[in-house]
Amino acid sequence: MSNYLNLAIRQASKSQCRFKVGAVLTKGGRIMGHACNHRRNLPSTDFRHATFHAEEVLIRRIRMSRGSVIHVARVNRAGSPLLARPCLRCQQTLAASGVVRAYYTTGSGSGLLRFGRDAASAGIASHSVLFDEC
Numbered sequence: 115m116s117n118y119l120n121l122a123i124r125q126a127s128k129s130q131c132r133f134k135v136g137a138v139l140t141k142g143g144r145i146m147g148h149a150c151n152h153r154r155n156l157p158s159t160d161f162r163h164a165t166f167h168a169e170e171v172l173i174r175r176i177r178m179s180r181g182s183v184i185h186v187a188r189v190n191r192a193g194s195p196l197l198a199r200p201c202l203r204c205q206q207t208l209a210a211s212g213v214v215r216a217y218y219t220t221g222s223g224s225g226l227l228r229f230g231r232d233a234a235s236a237g238i239a240s241h242s243v244l245f246d247e248c
């Protein structure tokens with residue numbers, strides 16, 4: 115597990131959502147920012163607890179994301195890492211923002227997605243939507 119993914123795990127553990135997700139954006143080895151997912155609406159007034167995904171929060175905040183790498187982690191209540199592959203919507207947002215790679219936690223280690231030019235040489239793996247709500 116990389117130091118950045120460990121930092122993403124720390125961010126994820128701060129999340130108030132049922133699915134605790136955190137993300138760290140790096141560029142040239144420098145940390146550009148970090149975030150966890152947030153509730154989009156109040157659980158007391160809305161049955162569907164929609165969330166801003168950690169990746170979205172980060173991309174909105176950081177404008178210089180071209181050429182950067184994102185590290186995404188999800189943890190359970192005990193703080194152990196779970197699969198955090200970015201959902202299709204976030205993958206599209208990340209690719210459009212110029213993020214070249216996404217490292218993410220899995221139950222047993224880490225995974226990698228490539229976007230843009232990076233992906234053209236490596237080939238993007240099949241997509242799946244994993245966590246679209248909190």
Ligand SMILES: [Zn+2]
Nearest residue numbers: 167200201204
């Ligand atoms: Zn997402």
